Amino acid sequence: MARAIRFDEYGGVDVLRVADVPRPAPGPGQVLVEVRAAGINPGEASIRQGFLHERWPATFPSGQGSDFAGVVAGLGDGVEEIAVGDEVMGFVHTRSSHAEYVVAEASDVTPRPDGVSWEAAGALFVAGTTAYAAVAAVCAREGDTVVVSGAAGGVGSLAVQLALLAGAKVIGLAGPANHAWLHEMGALPVAYGEGVLERIKEAAPEGVHAFVDTFGSGYVELALHLGIHPGRIDTIIDFEAAAKYNVKTEGNTAAASAGVLRELSLLVGKGLLEVPIARVYPLDEVREAYRELERRHTRGKIVLRP
Ligand SMILES: NC(=O)c1ccc[n+]([C@@H]2O[C@H](COP(=O)([O-])OP(=O)(O)OC[C@H]3O[C@@H](n4cnc5c(N)ncnc54)[C@H](OP(=O)(O)O)[C@@H]3O)[C@@H](O)[C@H]2O)c1
Incomplete structure (x- = not known):
């Protein structure tokens, strides 16, 4: 079993809970990652509150989270370029990274470069690719x-x-x-x-x-x-x-790739891009983490640490 964030209905932060769920298993072309850090984003709060029901409905019980960084703990069939024990950062579109373990497509992870903290690595995907797309768009x-x-x-x-x-x-x-x-x-x-x-x-x-x-x-x-x-x-x-x-409305989807994430992570590793980390919360304090985010005065990123 493994711990993961779940919610069973739309609502405020109080619907969030830490659940014991079966450890996910990687399918063909996928990797299992033991999560060390996972960023949180306002879009997740909007989905959980039901504000995006028309566009991106939730199915219950719902997991949560796109961003993550961690250590590869298992490989699905056909994954050759990644090994168990590799330190990676990446993303999922399955609302599942706020957890001890996440399964991701092997093509959606990239190595964590030297000089990039777990927190920065785990918080970079949504915010980083969105910023990248927006700056390119203008x-x-x-x-x-x-x-x-x-x-x-x-x-x-x-x-x-x-x-x-x-x-x-x-x-x-x-x-x-x-x-x-x-x-x-x-x-x-x-x-x-x-x-x-x-x-x-x-x-x-x-x-x-x-x-x-x-x-x-x-x-x-x-x-x-x-x-x-x-x-x-x-x-x-x-x-x-x-x-x-x-x-224009270019955002995350315009740049959501491991390639862009890699490019951004290398800038972070070289000290050319700083990912300000406002605060790190243990998974158990997920409600407090979103309470802080929803006050809308975060500098940089809030991160969950399973
Ligand atoms: N389209 C996409 O692909 C995409 C992707 C990611 C995020 N988003 C959306 O983009 C928004 C920003 O996301 P985020 O993660 O950057 O949010 P965030 O980290 O919560 O950003 C909060 C920022 O808003 C500022 N703020 C508060 N009141 C303000 C005001 N009246 N005028 C100007 N700034 C104000 C705060 O500044 P001070 O602390 O300095 O007051 C704070 O720095 C969210 O609505 C999110 O849902 C869209």
Whole structure:
């Protein structure tokens, strides 16, 4: 048997429980991984609350989690390039990584590089590939000024750094508690809230060329008011505004591959990309972990450690 997160109905964090379930077995082309760290994401909270029922319904009892890093503990038929004992990071689309053991497609894992902590490795997939896709979608490059909303969140903290690595000047919208961190990264922090449009204009007298929105609630309109071309605005959350104004919505699915995860992990290993880890919770404290996430002021990632 092995421990895994389960919930039996839609609801608040109280529906989450740690269950003893049979240890999963890898099928052909799959690997069994003993999970060392698994990131949590707002989308999981939305699914668990039933907000995405039309698009991504849950079936009960439901597991949870896409991100993970851990040690290979078993191989399915036909897996040759991975060995038991390998340290890997990866993802599943089966809502099952918040557990002691997860079964993943062998093609969806990649080695954990030197210099990448278990926490960073286990938290990188959803946020990292989403940030990668969003920054690519707005074509951030040298000479550009790019604004990122939710700049210190799971996706935003990585989008800021990827846009900086692309050579852009980056303005990060964040609460005051995150301004020093954004400065340290090389970005210009700007407070959100009333007057944000003027503050951005002041910070970017040269004009703003691109916008990555990771928060929603009017940032697409703000970007348009800044005079940015819709083709250089990407929102990962405000799909209504995206449809209305014809802006981009590239996110996780546009870059969800072991190849992109590998590329990002190598940047982390070289010290060029930081995955800020806000807090690590044991599996037993999964409810508290989501309570913290759902307050929506996390810097970087919250991680479960089975
Ligand atoms: N489409 C996709 O593929 C995709 C993939 C991943 C995530 N998402 C979605 O993208 C969103 C962000 O995900 P995440 O993991 O980055 O979330 P997160 O880590 O919870 O991000 C929270 C961030 O929101 C910021 N924030 C709070 N109030 C704000 C406001 N009024 N204006 C601007 N920023 C504010 C916080 O900043 P301060 O702490 O500085 O206040 C914090 O840094 C979620 O809604 C998630 O569901 C979509």
